[in-house]
Amino acid sequence: MKTVKVSVVTPDGPVYDSEVEMISTKAQSGELGILPGHIPMVAPLKIGAVRLKKGGQTEYLAVSGGFLEVRPDVVTILAQSAETTEDIDMARAQAAKARAEQRLQNKQDNIDAKRAELALQRAINRITVAERKF
Amino acid sequence: MASLRDIKSRITSTKKSSQITKAMQMVSASKWNRAEGNAKRFVPYMDKIQEVVASIAAASTSVKHPMLVSRPVKKTGYLVITSDRGLAGAYNSSILRHVFQTIKNRHKSPDEYAIIAIGRVGRDFFVNRKINVELEVVGLPDQPSFTDINDLARSAVGLFQQGAYDELYMYYNHYVSAIQQDVTEKKLLPLTDIQPSGKMASYEFEPSSEEILEVLLPQYAESLIYGALLDGKASEHAARMTAMKNATDNAAELINNLSLQYNRARQAAITQEITEIVGGAAALE
Numbered sequence: 477m478k479t480v481k482v483s484v485v486t487p488d489g490p491v492y493d494s495e496v497e498m499i500s501t502k503a504q505s506g507e508l509g510i511l512p513g514h515i516p517m518v519a520p521l522k523i524g525a526v527r528l529k530k531g532g533q534t535e536y537l538a539v540s541g542g543f544l545e546v547r548p549d550v551v552t553i554l555a556q557s558a559e560t561t562e563d564i565d566m567a568r569a570q571a572a573k574a575r576a577e578q579r580l581q582n583k584q585d586n587i588d589a590k591r592a593e594l595a596l597q598r599a600i601n602r603i604t605v606a607e608r609k610f
Numbered sequence: 611m612a613s614l615r616d617i618k619s620r621i622t623s624t625k626k627s628s629q630i631t632k633a634m635q636m637v638s639a640s641k642w643n644r645a646e647g648n649a650k651r652f653v654p655y656m657d658k659i660q661e662v663v664a665s666i667a668a669a670s671t672s673v674k675h676p677m678l679v680s681r682p683v684k685k686t687g688y689l690v691i692t693s694d695r696g697l698a699g700a701y702n703s704s705i706l707r708h709v710f711q712t713i714k715n716r717h718k719s720p721d722e723y724a725i726i727a728i729g730r731v732g733r734d735f736f737v738n739r740k741i742n743v744e745l746e747v748v749g750l751p752d753q754p755s756f757t758d759i760n761d762l763a764r765s766a767v768g769l770f771q772q773g774a775y776d777e778l779y780m781y782y783n784h785y786v787s788a789i790q791q792d793v794t795e796k797k798l799l800p801l802t803d804i805q806p807s808g809k810m811a812s813y814e815f816e817p818s819s820e821e822i823l824e825v826l827l828p829q830y831a832e833s834l835i836y837g838a839l840l841d842g843k844a845s846e847h848a849a850r851m852t853a854m855k856n857a858t859d860n861a862a863e864l865i866n867n868l869s870l871q872y873n874r875a876r877q878a879a880i881t882q883e884i885t886e887i888v889g890g891a892a893a894l895e
Binding site: 485486487488489490503504505508515516517518519520541543545552554556557 | 648651652654655658659662666755756757760812813814815816817821822825826829832833836
C-alpha cells in the first residue's frame, strides 16, 4: 500500500516521524483526511486528535496550536504542543482540566475566561486521546 | 611581610573559593550541554515554519496582514533577554549596556519606548532606572520549554497588534561558541524580512490564505521569541562556564603565588632562628 511520510515537529523537538497510510484530523474548516499523493495544502488545525493509520493499526496524537502542511510525498504538522498516547501525562491533564473548570466557574473578565476555555479544551483533548488506547 | 599564619589562612580561603567556582563551572557545563541540545532541537520547527510563512507570503502578495505592514513609529518595544542570576561574566552587562545606549540615542522622552524583560537581572536594571517595564518574566527554568514562555510571547505579540507599540526589537546574546557570545539586535515586528524560499510549492489554502496568516504569523513571531530565548540560555550557560573557569584558573595561580610566599617566609624564619642560635653560642665562648 502506498504510504506518505508524516513528521510532527514542535518547538521542543520532533515528536513523530514515520510512514503512514492515512492521516485524519480536524482542521478549522472541518474534518480532514489525507492520503498519499494529496495536492499541496496548508490548513490550521483545531485542538484535537490526529489519527495516523498504519498497517491496520491507528496511532493517536494530541495536538494543540497546530498547522498541517501537505506535500505529495510528505506531511508536516507544526504544533505548539503534540504528544503521543504514551507521552501524555494523565495526572497533569486531569489537574489542568480541574483548574480550568474552576476558573470558568468564577470567571471575572473575558480574557481569563477565554484562556481557561482553551486550557480546558487542551486538557480534555489530552484525556480523550490518552483514554482511547485503553 | 605578612606573617606565616596570615598567608596560610589566605591560602585556605582561596582554596575553598576555587572549590566552589570549580563546582559551578561543572554545573554550568552540563547545563550548557543540554541548552545547546534544546537549541538544536528547535531548529527543524523554526525552519519549517519559516518555509511555510515565506511560501504563503510569496504566493499571496496581495495579502496585507497588520503584522507584515510597517506603520509610523510612535512607540518602540524592546524585548531584552537576560539571566536571572549573575556570575556569568559580561553576559548581562554587555547586553544591558547596549540596550541602554540604544534607547538613549534613539529616544528623547520615556513615552517613546517600553521594555519587555525576560530575566531578573534585566528587569531590576530597568526598574532601578525608572524605565517603564511593560511585561516581565523572571524565574524561568534553565531548560525552558515552549509553555514557559508562551504567555509572554503571546502578550508581546498581542500588544503590537493592539498598537501599544509600533515596532518590537529583540536583544539577546547569540550563541557562537563556548567562548564567544554576541549581543544581537533583531527586529521582530513588523515581520518585514521574510525571505521567499527558492523552491516554491503552490499551496492550496484551507480555508483561505488570510485566515491562515491570521493564525500562522503570531505563532511565527512567538517562535522567534522562543528561539531567541533558547539561544540566550545556551549563551548564558556558556558565559557562566567560562567565567567560572577563569575564576578557578585565577585562584590556582593565586594559590601558587601564596605558597611560594609562604615557603619563603618559612625559610626566612628558620634561617633567622639558626642565625640567632649561632650568634648566641658565639657570644658564650
